């Protein structure tokens with residue numbers, strides 16, 4: 001069966017899946033889920049990012065603070081817009097995670113945004129926080145890796161005291177979730193092409 005046809009097949013309704021990772025996330029504020037993404041979906045998303053012509057150098061900050069900062073980060077990114085079945089499937093999966101987080105931890109998450117990222121050989125992202133306090137809109141970070149990187153490109157995560165907690169080599173299909181304002185992290189220079197989807201569960205005040 002062609003990959004896209006396979007993606008269009010209705011997914012067998014999963015029995016109420018016990019999300020066994022919820023206690024770890026509650027305890028640590030961070031969890032790694034190896035092989036989270038189905039292999040066919042991962043491969044299709046990888047092909048989509050490899051075919052993207054509109055990847056643009058990532059910027060840092062928002063609004064007037066927004067700037068390209070090639071000394072801080074070198075990846076190229078492109079927002080997912082749900083224009084393909086694979087992107088829709090990915091977003092459905094992550095929306096399910098959003099519901100779980102809300103149901104179990106009352107996080108009040110209101111939305112999810114995500115972009116493809118491509119790090120070429122030599123690219124990196126220096127140590128940073130994705131949000132500066134819990135009042136910020138970005139509450140929980142997700143990164144899903146789309147290919148295996150054997151040489152460089154590890155995600156290094158630190159605790160509040162800047163002690164290294166983990167060094168994660170990207171593996172196709174694995175997903176990491178962590179509290180956005182709590183863990184400084186960096187991407188070490190990669191020596192191979194590195195593809196991922198980085199996303200953020202947000203809590204935005206309703207417009208009155």
Ligand SMILES: O=C(O)CCC(=O)C(=O)O
Pocket residue numbers: 117125130143154155185186187196198
């Ligand atoms: O790709 C990764 O492992 C992390 C990327 C990241 O930190 C970010 O985009 O904010």
Ligand SMILES: [Fe+2]
Pocket residue numbers: 128129130185
């Ligand atoms: Fe980050």
